[in-house]
Amino acid sequence: MDPEVGDSLSPDEIAEIESHAEAYFEDVLALAACSVDDMRRGLRDLDDRWGPEFLTPPEHPVEWTLRPLVDWARCILHLELYRHSSDLTHLETAVAQSYLAVLGLGDREDGVLLRDLHHGWIYAARGNALLDRYDRGGPPGHLDEAVYRFEQAVELAGAEESQFGAWLAHAHYLRWCDGDGTPADLDAAIDGMADALRAAGPDGVHRGMRANNLGSFHLTRFEDFGRREDIKAALEHTAEAVRYSEGYPDSCAYLLKHAHAMHRAHDAGHGESAGAVSEAFRRAVSAAGRFASPQGPAGAEQWLDWAARRGEWAEAAEAGQAGIAIVETLLDRQLHDGYKEVWLGELTGLFGDAAHALARAGRPEEAVVAAERGRAVILSDRFPDTQIGLEEVVDFAGVRRAAVDAPLVYLIAAHTGGLALIVTADGAPRAVELPDLTWDRLHAEFETFGRRVHAERGNGAVRRIGIDAFAGWLGRAVMGPLLAQLPGVAEIVALPFGLLALAPLHAAWWPVGDARRYAVQELAIGYAPSARTLLSARRRACEITGRAVLAIAEPQPVSARPLPAAVPEADMVLSQLPGRVLTGPEATIDAVLAGWATAQVLHFACHGEADTARPMDSALLLAGDERLSLDRLLDAGLPEVRLVTLSACQTNVGGTRLPDEANSLAAGLAIAAAGGVLGSLWRVDDAAAAELMARFYVAWHVDGQPPVRALRVAQLALLEGEPATWRHPYFWAGFSLVGG
Known part of the structure; x- marks a missing residue:
């Protein structure tokens, strides 16, 4: 409010404003403690009264003064709805409304007639x-x-509202935890929360939350500095929090924190029994469910890790399956795809860890189902069409149907150890332990590989060193031990988890005397995001018999460098298959999408870009620098085709942020529209790629080989032929086939 307006108010008008503000403040705080339905009704009432017509100041000074409180009310109600529902849409709205509330206060000298405590609550809402x-x-x-903002709130309210001090203590704690x-921040957090706990009184409404937070702070100080008194305080305060929260949603977090404190106390030799710790985790995860x-999910991961480290694999499997059930419920509640990525990013390999635990517990069929469910959760969220018939495949019989043509091999780098699950068309699945394939080791190896292959693009020698080293490790840790269990098998389909989806498994090698033996020399290796998508791809491959390209x-x-081999490569394809070519300025997005409708084979000899942070933005570069992204391709509702060849740089590179990410251009097309997709894992050499493509099309179209075996024929021709420089995997191993 303008100071002149405030100065012009009569004492009665000022009293009316203060009365309305106090009543409104109390009503909203009471509403925030009500049921979800009541909070939603309260929001509707706010929207009815304070709609777009109130974007400009009302004439009545009471309403203008109350406007910051209305925005504050929307903020805290949306914040409470987020905490009840886990729907991040409510959280984003709360952040926006808190900004408007603080903006409405402006300078505290501007005459807005709200109590200091009301100002404090508005600043605190923004902070929360x-x-x-x-x-x-x-x-x-x-x-x-x-x-x-919390410091502002504490300064304004003083001792009148201890909750502000509790929130400030929590912020100090986060500052310490995040480095x-x-x-001094950690000490301030503990001292501030202890003061807030004392102010709550023996039966205060905030006592459980403050006790839990204080216990968490002591636990952190124990873990960081090893003070014995801190672990005792952590156990005491987290147990108190559990007592005060029985039957409420907050009890999940408190139970999990108490279980974690018991776990740490047990490890430090402070008297908690292993059985008591397990039961605490079980109770906490059950409440979370x-x-x-x-x-x-994080609590289930902690429980799983606790059980696995003790060799209690049945208990670890129980934890993993409980966590999976919670994940699926949470994902159903996230209404916005971007918000679902947040939850997916927090899984940190839960499905793989659960599968590993089930296999170690002697339940390989359930391990396969857990692995496939992990793939299905992510893919059905990213590509909604894959939800059709999903229930049919998330059981072992459904997975086995996908293994009719070739064994399926799920490859998992779990926190608790590496695992291959081999599924054939008959018989029980086999679990192969891969002890060197741990989550941490894979990420360390891949970091070096990625830095050499993708970051240092101008240095071919560095790329070759990176590929060689990574493929050698894959041979020792993964493919060597795996293929020793598959004598006489001519073909497999790999379903790799996490960063393994970006690994050239067919280029894995191991020494044989003075020479090397590559996995591709042993058998053909296809790839698939999941058993469900493999079944769909094979259906398209059988139904689509045309070869028009x-x-x-x-x-x-x-703006990218020229590709002198691209047009001759396309001419080679057209010498084998009927069809037409788009080149130069005619190769636009509109022309490609229009031509797609009459083709059964698509061949792209152009530049491609992998966006590992946002894989749906990975794209093919067309005329005028138009980007034909995976997102655009899927939105176009393209007709199904037999084969898509992406003879472009990095078209089979997916994301690295999400666990078990499979959103490369190649995988996306295999899921949504193609029987098979040939894509590249790194920036391929133009001449070698053209030669490989020529041999691939002859083996597929002329000799009648299935695409995955035709690709193997082409790769072996470069590996075992001339020129000798092309025998390095950089030249022949960049391509892989997704689908059938």
Whole structure:
């Protein structure tokens, strides 16, 4: 409010404003403690009264003064709805409304007639919204502003509202945990939360939350500095929190924290029995399942790890399956695809860990189902069409149907150890332990590989060293031990988890005397995102018998380097198959999508770009630098085709942020539209790629080999032929076949 307006108010008008503000403040706080349905009704009432017509200041000073409180009310109600439902749409709305509330206050000298306590609650609401968003992957600036807003709230309210001090203590704690603080932040967090706990009184409504937070802070200090008194305090305060939260949604987080404290106390030799710790985890994860708590998957992971380290694999399997059930419930509640990525990113390999635990517990069929469900959860979210018939395949009989033509091999780098699950058309699945294939070791090896192959693009020698080293490790850790269990097998379909989806398994090698033996020399290796998508791809391969080709060769103009072998490569394809070519300026997005409708084979000889952070934005580069992204391709509702060849750079490179990510251009097309997709894992050599493609099409179209075996024929021709420089896997191993 303008100071002149405030100065013009009569004492009665000022009293009316203060009365309305106080009543409104109390009503909203009461509403925030009500049921979800009541909170939603309250939001509708706010929207009815404070719609778009109130974007400009009302004439009545009471309404204008109340406007920041209305925005504050929307903020805290959406924040509470987020905490009840785990729907991040509510959290984003709360952040936006908190901004408007603080903006409405403006400078505190502007005459807005709200009590200091009301100002404090508005600043604190802003801090809480920012903290929750920061906790769900928001930028670091959110934490810094949250600390500042809580400090404002504490300064304004003093001892009148101890909750502000509790929130400030929590912000200090986060600053320490995220590496931006000092030990003084952790000490301030513990002291501040202890003060807030004392202020709550023996039966205070906030006592459970504050006790849990104080226990967490002591536990962190114990883990960081080893003080014995801290682990005792952590057990005491987390147990108190559990007592105060019985039967409420918050109890999930408190039970999990108490179980974790018991776990740490046991490991440190402070008296907690292993059985008591296990039962605490079981109780906590069970509560998380009942309330669909977002802390549930992480708690299940902690429990699984605790059981696995003790060799209690049946218990670890129980933990993993409980965590999977919670994940599936949580994902159903995330309404926005971007928000689902947040939850998916927090799984950190839960499905793989569960599969490994089930296999170690002697339940290989259930391990296969857990692995396939992990693939299905991510793929059915990313590609909704894959939900059709999903229930048919998420059982062992459904997976086995996909193994009719060749054995399926799930490859998993779990936190608890590596695992291959071999599924054939008959008989029980076999589990092969791969002890060197751990989550941590795979990420370390892949980091070096990725840095050499993808980051240092201008240095071919560095790329070759990176491929050679990574393929050698794959031979020792994965393919060597696996193929020793598959004597006489001519073909497999690999279903790799996580970063293994970006690995050239067919290029894995091991020494044989003074020479090398590559996996591709032993058998043909196809790839699939899941058993369900493999079945769909094979159906298309059987039903689509035509071979009419649409070739796209060196679109121009583009900002990327020329591809002199692209047009001859397209001419070679057209010498084998009927069809036409789009080249130069005619190779636009519209022309490609129009031509797709009459083709059964698509061949792209152009540049491609992999976006590992946002794989749906990975794209083919067409005329005028138009980007034909995976997202655009899937939205176009393309007709099904027999084969798509992506003779372009990095078209089979997916994301690295999500666990078990399979969103490369090649995988996306195999899931949605193609019987098989030939894609590249790195920037391929133009001449070698053209030669490989020529041999592939002859083996497939002329000799009648299935695509995966035709690709093997072409790769062996380069590996075992001339020129000798092409025998390095950089030249022949960049391509892999997804689908059938």
